[in-house]
Amino acid sequence: MRIAIVYQYYQGTGAPGHSLIYELAQFLAGRGHEVTVVSGETGYMQRDTPNLPWYRRLRREERDGQVRVLRTFTYSELHRSYLGRLLSFASFSLSGAVGLLTIDKVDLVLASSPPIFPIFAAALVCRIRRTPLVIEVRDLWPESAVQMGILKNRTLIRIMAWMERRLYDQSARIVTLTEGIRDDICGRGWPANKVDVVTCGVDFDRLYPDPQGAALVRSARGWEGKRVVMYFGALGEANNIPVILRAARSLRERGDVLFVLVGDGLRRQAIEQEVAADDLANVVVLPPVAKHQARVYLSAADVCLVTLKDIPLFDGAIPTKLIDYMACARPVLCGIRGEARRILDTAQAGLGFEPDDDRQLGRLISELLDDERCRERLGANGLAFVRSHFAAERMRQRMESILRMVAETGSVSNPAADGLR
Incomplete structure (x- = not known):
């Protein structure tokens, strides 16, 4: 053709x-x-x-x-x-x-x-x-x-x-x-x-769990000893980053928790300004990473986040980051209703929260970070699911x-x- x-x-x-x-x-x-x-x-x-x-x-x-x-x-x-x-x-x-x-x-x-x-x-x-x-x-x-x-x-x-x-x-x-x-x-x-x-x-020769790469990223970024909660993707109006920042405020007293936002978009400058104005030392905003480097950053995370605004149309959305997280065996917290949530629940690869409920998100983050065995189980489930279906x-x-x-x-x-x- x-x-x-x-x-x-x-x-x-x-x-x-x-x-x-x-x-x-x-x-x-x-x-x-x-x-x-x-x-x-x-x-x-x-x-x-x-x-x-x-x-x-x-x-x-x-x-x-x-x-x-x-x-x-x-x-x-x-x-x-x-x-x-x-x-x-x-x-x-x-x-x-x-x-x-x-x-x-x-x-x-x-x-x-x-x-x-x-x-x-x-x-x-x-x-x-x-x-x-x-x-x-x-x-x-x-x-x-x-x-x-x-x-x-x-x-x-x-x-x-x-x-x-x-x-x-x-x-x-x-x-x-x-x-x-x-x-x-x-x-x-x-x-x-x-x-x-x-x-x-998913191209499984490019996206997969990479513990060695994760160790290098953690060392280079100074994340040793930190529990990393990562959002990886666009920082736009649709992505509902404010719910993540509010959860970060609620967990600012936990010195071991670090929120890492990797990406770019129309809201990035406003997000950086909010982080600086509120002195959110537990939030880091990094520039976007090339696709071939994504696995080492995702593998460096303890928990990954996927969020969208709470509008009816997004009930039919499947953000690519959700599938990428699962391909790297990361446990996922999902603030989206509908199709994305059904995939996560069917795969038993993470937990869902109400799209704008930062208190629920903060509580789930704490629970997952304190339960390594659960994180490993959810990550393994997600990897097996995407290998079968995506x-x-x-x-x-x-x-x-x-x-x-x-x-x-x-x-x-x-x-x-x-x-x-």
Whole structure:
């Protein structure tokens, strides 16, 4: 197959944040498919500002192994504010669509959302060129932004909801990251036989328990003698970091407990300011870590945390960090309802707490830190579960079979069906 992948944040395992699209692209290319990725210039948690002048950044080609990568101009200050993020989306919407037009016609386009604006632009190119479109939905837009209170302008909400409907109508297949997202889409009228679930998976040659690496990290960071409670991932509005900071305040008298937040995002500066203002000596905020180093940091933790805001939409979320924690045999405290909590409970890999209940979180942290045997049991359960249910190789094979089916049938949107919803 000749496949074009459109995703704003294509990055390898040497960069912080997830690398799911990179791993999928490399897998498909290794299976003999011709893969071109159209991407922006920066990673999701990477603050590096491009050094080249703007006119030399309009369109650049790279080779990443067997994958052809087309980088197009993107506003890079997405971490400064919501306006910066919007400008980043808008710039890639234009440049990415133009970049997609410049490549030879492919058998299909796989576009990953969010953000939704560049995917809508890519869909227009697919319509012009009569190319089948497969949409991978990692998060529901605009509904997630509305429920978090980020998006309040009614006109913009209506525009984005219309864009979402048009995208789902036009797509040959819709691939969701979780069952909750699939149920939401099907519940709004799209046929179940058009929607597939392909969850995130784990590369067990990269993520595994690493006690030797953990010892090195603990020594280098001065964490010997500390009980490390770690959050590893995005520091954004959705991630509900305040509940962790409140729990840290309640445990500040325990000199052996250290909260470590590893990551970046829109809320990082505010989090650092709050830690400094409240003199939370038991909280450390570290910059994001490359994916290939994640296991040594996760293995250095005694307990890992996964949190999200308490909104109904996140009942269908499975943060990749949850699976990563379990792959490194770490016991997990989960402040998310719904699908993520069901995975944790089924695996018996940790304990759940009410999303905004810092007192319950503080109590569970103390109990787990004082019970080494329980931590070991929960960690072992989690590792066994992800090995059985979340192997990345199987997930990529499933995605390949979906793409192959679309390419072979040559399915494109039915213009008569567009706009019915």
